[in-house]
Amino acid sequence: MAEPAPGQRSSLTWKLALLIAAIALLTSLFLGGRAARWSGSPVPAVFHGRDITAEHWGGAFTLADPEGKARSLADFRGKVVLLSFGYTHCPDVCPTTLAKFAEARRLMGAAGDQVQGIFVTIDPERDTAGLLRAYVPAFDPTFIGLRGTEAQTDAVTRAFHANYQIVQYRGNTLVDHTASTYIIDPLGQPRVVTPYEQTARSLADDVLALLRNG
């Protein structure tokens, strides 16, 4: 048998090298993916809502609970906080949001114990401490309603980049307000903002992602 021409041998060697490289690449991708899953190594959490980690919202607000005790985010360290702004005269959006918080907590099972629902009124004049004490726990007995002075309310909404406006319109006092939900991690840092349309399931997913990945 005649030796293959040098050019042919070189071509075969290249094909073999390419094949080996391809197999190695596929194997490493496969094993790498599996290894990351097996080891449970921390990967950046991916949320349904918008990740606001880098934006440093929130800050140190002080509001009063229905018993008149001053509360800040530091009081809820160790829990994931679901926070929304609203008012008790709101017929639809605010109760639906609080109902979703309660449903998300139920969907999480035992991990739901690590969730704190907070409703901050943007209508403190009409939403008295007594009304908040009755209203907010009607959705979940662990949820808490907070209220502040006008200045405190302005400060806390500003800290969360939320807006509200009390409007007198045709004999009614209406309150336009941001209907988002803010998810705050166990260290007290706002991490995710979600739109009103968010489902209880996706809220629960985002809370679980925070509890799992920090």
Place this chain on the structure above:
Amino acid sequence: MATSWAAPAAAIVSAEDAWVRGTVEGQTGSGAYMRLTSSEDAQLVGASSPVAERVEIHEMRTVNDMMTMRRVDRLALPAHVTVALDHDYHVMFIGLKHQLLPQQVVPITLQIVDARGRRHAVQIQAPVRALNSMGAVHGSPSGAGKATPHG
């Protein structure tokens, strides 16, 4: 006026799945939700109920997640089209005279004007659901909400 809104023998508008959100003691507002179907072109121009000082039709809009709610004077009810008052529109109770509890039934009178300008009063009975009801709204979780049917 009760006389000018007398109910005819057969109501031109039918209401389905009407309900009112329950309240806690001290709450003076709430909302009612329903689906309306008219047998001819008509408009919903008002409402009343013995449980509230005023009942209005409100439109809700959400722009950049900012929720606004305003009273509207009329809501079109095209013939044979089911119009949902469940999210973008709802019936708003203002000045509730007492707490609304599940098991109670709230009478509501809808004021309808047909294409020929005739006035109709449509009586409905809306049961009270718990305050924390998800309601029939778009994007509601757990499958509780129904898609808004459009004819």
